[in-house]
Amino acid sequence: MKFKRSERLIDLTHFIVENPNHIVPLTFFAERYQSAKSSISEDLAIIKQTFEQRGIGTLQTVPGAAGGVRFISRVQENDAKEIVKELCERLASADRLLPGGYLFMTDLLGNPSIMNKVGKLLASAFAEKEIDVIMTVATKGIPIAHAIANHLNVPVVIVRRDSKVTEGPTVSINYVSGSSKRIQTMVLSKRSLKEGSRVLIVDDFMKAGGTVHGMINLLEEFSATVAGIAVLMESENASERLVSDYISLVKLSNVDEREKRINVFEGNYFDSNLSFL
Amino acid sequence: MKFKRSERLIDLTHFIVENPNHIVPLTFFAERYQSAKSSISEDLAIIKQTFEQRGIGTLQTVPGAAGGVRFISRVQENDAKEIVKELCERLASADRLLPGGYLFMTDLLGNPSIMNKVGKLLASAFAEKEIDVIMTVATKGIPIAHAIANHLNVPVVIVRRDSKVTEGPTVSINYVSGSSKRIQTMVLSKRSLKEGSRVLIVDDFMKAGGTVHGMINLLEEFSATVAGIAVLMESENASERLVSDYISLVKLSNVDEREKRINVFEGNYFDSNLSFL
Numbered sequence: 001m002k003f004k005r006s007e008r009l010i011d012l013t014h015f016i017v018e019n020p021n022h023i024v025p026l027t028f029f030a031e032r033y034q035s036a037k038s039s040i041s042e043d044l045a046i047i048k049q050t051f052e053q054r055g056i057g058t059l060q061t062v063p064g065a066a067g068g069v070r071f072i073s074r075v076q077e078n079d080a081k082e083i084v085k086e087l088c089e090r091l092a093s094a095d096r097l098l099p100g101g102y103l104f105m106t107d108l109l110g111n112p113s114i115m116n117k118v119g120k121l122l123a124s125a126f127a128e129k130e131i132d133v134i135m136t137v138a139t140k141g142i143p144i145a146h147a148i149a150n151h152l153n154v155p156v157v158i159v160r161r162d163s164k165v166t167e168g169p170t171v172s173i174n175y176v177s178g179s180s181k182r183i184q185t186m187v188l189s190k191r192s193l194k195e196g197s198r199v200l201i202v203d204d205f206m207k208a209g210g211t212v213h214g215m216i217n218l219l220e221e222f223s224a225t226v227a228g229i230a231v232l233m234e235s236e237n238a239s240e241r242l243v244s245d246y247i248s249l250v251k252l253s254n255v256d257e258r259e260k261r262i263n264v265f266e267g268n269y270f271d272s273n274l275s276f277l
Numbered sequence: 278m279k280f281k282r283s284e285r286l287i288d289l290t291h292f293i294v295e296n297p298n299h300i301v302p303l304t305f306f307a308e309r310y311q312s313a314k315s316s317i318s319e320d321l322a323i324i325k326q327t328f329e330q331r332g333i334g335t336l337q338t339v340p341g342a343a344g345g346v347r348f349i350s351r352v353q354e355n356d357a358k359e360i361v362k363e364l365c366e367r368l369a370s371a372d373r374l375l376p377g378g379y380l381f382m383t384d385l386l387g388n389p390s391i392m393n394k395v396g397k398l399l400a401s402a403f404a405e406k407e408i409d410v411i412m413t414v415a416t417k418g419i420p421i422a423h424a425i426a427n428h429l430n431v432p433v434v435i436v437r438r439d440s441k442v443t444e445g446p447t448v449s450i451n452y453v454s455g456s457s458k459r460i461q462t463m464v465l466s467k468r469s470l471k472e473g474s475r476v477l478i479v480d481d482f483m484k485a486g487g488t489v490h491g492m493i494n495l496l497e498e499f500s501a502t503v504a505g506i507a508v509l510m511e512s513e514n515a516s517e518r519l520v521s522d523y524i525s526l527v528k529l530s531n532v533d534e535r536e537k538r539i540n541v542f543e544g545n546y547f548d549s550n551l552s553f554l
Contacts, residue, residue, distance in 0.1 A: 009283055010327040013290040018393070050287040102443050106466055110433040112426040116295070139415045139435060140443070143423050149389040150427075156387040158416060166379050166417070166482075189383055205443075 003033045008043050016047065016059070016071040021153035025068035044069055055079055073151040075124045077270075083117045084266050087250050091233070092264040101255040103262065105233070109143045109204060118249065119147025122202070122230045125247050125272060126152065131227045132197040133157055135219070137186065137211055140204040144232055148202060157192040159215060161185065171221050178208020178242050186214050188222070198227035206231040209243035216243075234267055247272050280310045285320050293324065293336070293348040298430035302345035321346055332356055350428040352401045354553040360394045361543050364527050368510070369541040378532040380539065382510070386420045386481060395526065396424025399479070399507045402524050402549060403429065408504045409474040410434055412496070414463065414488055417481040421509055425479060434469040436492060438462065448498050455485025455519050463491050465499070475504035483508040486520035493520075511544055524549050 003011070012029065029040045048059040055076030059069050075083075087108070096104040108114050122144070131152060136145035137159040145156045163170045167189040177184050193199070201215050216226055229246035236253040248267030255262055280288070289306065306317045325336040332353030336346050352360075364385070373381040385391050399421070408429060413422035414436040422433045440447045444466040454461050470476070478492050493503055506523035513530040525544030532539055 006283070006286055006323050007327045007330075009286050010290045010324050011331050011333075013287045014294055014328075014331075014333055017291055017294050019390075046283050047287050050284045051291075053284075054288050054291075056288075056291055098442065098445050100442055104443065104445050104466075104468065106435070106444060106469060107432070110426075110435065110469070112423060112430060112433070113296075115423070116427070139419070139437065142416070142419045143433070146389060146392070146420055146423055149387075150393070153389060155384070156389070156420070158383070158387065160416065165375060165377055166381065167383060168375050168381050189381075191381065192383060192387070 003035065005039075005043065008033050008035065008039075009046065012043055013047060016069075019153070020057075020071045020073045020151050023062050023066065023068045023070045028068070072127050073120055073123055074127065075120055080121055080124070080269070083121055084249055084269065087114075087118075087232075088264045088266065091250060091252075092262050094260045094262065097255065097257065097260055097262060099257075101257055103205075103233075103252065103255075105140070105204060109140055115143045115147040116150075118144060118232060119149075119151055121249060121269070122148045122247070123151030125230065125269065126200055126228050129200075129227050130198055131200045133193065134200045134202055135159060135188075135193075135215055136202045137161075137215065141202050144204055144230075145202045148200070148230070152200075154200075157188065159186045159188050159218060161187070163187045171218070173214065173218050173221060175214030175217060176210060178210030178213065178238070178240070184210075184214070186211075186218055188218055193219075193222045193224055195223045197222070197224040199224050200227050201229045202231070204232045205235070206233070206238075206243070206246070206248070207235040208238045209241050209246075212246070213242040231267075233264075280312065282316075282320065285310050285312065285316075286323065289320055290324060293346075296430070297334075297348045297350045297428050300339050300343065300345045300347045305345070349404050350397055350400055351404065352397055352553070354547075357398055357401070357546070357553070360398055361526055361546065364391075364395075364509075365541045365543065368527060368529070369539050371537045371539065374532065374534060374537055374539060376534075378534055380482075380510075380529065380532075382417070382481060386417055392420045392424040393427075395421060395509060396426075396428055398526060398546065399425045399524070400428030401553075402507065402546065403477055403505050406477075406504050407475050408477045410470065411477045411479055412436060412465075412470075412492055413479045414438075414492065418479050421481055421507075422479045425477070425507070429477075431477075434465065436463045436465050436495060438464070440464045448495070450491065450495050450498060452491030452494060453487060455487030455490065455515070455517070461487075461491070463488075463495060465495055470496075470499045470501055472500045474499070474501040476501050477505045477507065478503060479507050481509045482512070483510070483515075483520070483523070483525070484512040485515045486518050486523075489523070490519040508544075510541075 057074040134145045169190045170187045172187040234248040251265045251267045253263040334351040411422045426433045446467045447464045449464040511525040528542045528544045530540045
């Protein structure tokens with residue numbers, strides 16, 4: 001079956017978007033479309049240009065025997081600002097306020113379109129870093145971790161509060177929760193993480209950073225290293241922060257339970273050294 | 278800024294794939310590309326044809342004032358067979374066997390590329406049904422639920438074993454686990470689910486179906502209804518099945534712990550009344 005250029009462009013775009021951060025050899029596409037490599041190169045050049053102009057991402061050419069073309073999902077600064085603004089507005093709504101100054105965020109974490117945007121933003125921030133795996137803690141970090149993983153094409157491992165038979169042998173540590181100063185346990189399946197893995201730690205909310213700090217300690221037990229830390233929301237009112245080098249999309253600053261007022265601002269995302277398209 | 282047809286096709290394809298099951302009015306695209314609606318219609322016709330030929334999905338035209346075009350993600354039967362075969366092969370590997378005849382599946386559930394395929398298969402099966410929300414139980418069902426949600430563009434709600442302060446008021450029920458006959462609790466945030474919602478219930482593994490049955494009971498408390506049930510894996514050796522109408526991708530049939538042998542077959546996915554492309 002022969003393909004017209006328009007059909008190739010459509011199928012190529014779909015394939016590339018479905019397979020971010022995969023290195024795909026040109027020969028794969030040449031066979032798929034029964035076309036000369038030179039035609040495929042021209043197609044890819046058009047796609048690269050359009051992706052960059054529209055703020056979708058970029059195509060990288062990876063040289064060498066195992067080389068090919070790789071789609072890196074990126075966000076333009078304008079679009080990123082829009083997304084963060086939308087998050088702030090949604091999160092600042094008074095009816096999210098729960099006793100103890102907590103915020104109800106479950107609806108946002110369950111919204112696939114918002115999670116895809118959040119995942120793209122945070123994946124963009126770590127696109128240049130070498131990341132082997134994303135780690136989060138059950139339950140609320142999972143949608144964020146998977147949303148990032150969809151763009152970075154790396155596996156997700158999930159730390160739990162308790163061990164389950166379906167996880168096989170586990171490694172467990174105790175840690176001190178930053179805010180409540182209580183001793184807690186976290187558990188990770190031994191098979192989940194290879195020695196030496198570079199790990200992106202992800203969570204939905206960070207106050208003092210006890211949970212994230214616990215995950216860093218857990219990594220040491222696996223001889224793995226921290227490649228980055230990303231949270232959806234940080235709380236400004238943390239007395240003593242246990243974690244310093246992290247990226248947050250939004251920042252919760254004043255929660256007035258009596259007045260039912262919440263202030264949510266941009267996090268430190270735009271302060272960090274990001275390369276926007 | 279004027280767009281060439283090739284650029285429009287690339288950006289349109291990206292937009293459509295990123296926004297499955299959204300109805301997008303033609304005027305949106307006409308403004309986005311500063312083009313006549315007739316040109317956009319031609320573009321969309323080429324995309325529809327290519328998507329159908331390549332087994333990517335289809336574009337539906339929704340008439341009326343709130344109308345537009347909607348991308349439905351679909352899988353061709355051949356591709357679906359390939360994916361299920363890959364799942365069977367991966368799951369049948371002897372080193373997955375855990376004490377008690379359980380299978381280690383965590384690596385597959387953490388693999389974004391496999392989850393995307395699983396999500397697309399299960400979303401295809403329910404593309405014609407009216408689904409308002411996907412429900413699963415923490416922790417292992419979450420990646421599957423979100424993978425399906427990405428294609429159906431509906432929110433995910435997560436049932437938990439215990440209630441947490443960040444969930445707000447909750448509804449809790451007791452249920453009898455099908456295999457162990459133990460009384461267990463499941464909890465859902467009251468805000469998560471609107472009355473009358475049509476719910477797709479999703480889980481990673483079903484033996485007797487106690488957990489799924491519990492979720493069905495929980496739906497009654499919310500005056501919500503079951504729109505479908507989907508599991509990644511079912512166990513053939515369930516003495517008494519509490520749930521009858523469900524779709525499974527794979528079926529675990531014989532687990533011989535002494536011989537370290539596992540048999541994994543196709544589930545009932547292909548028996549069901551699916552409309553493949």
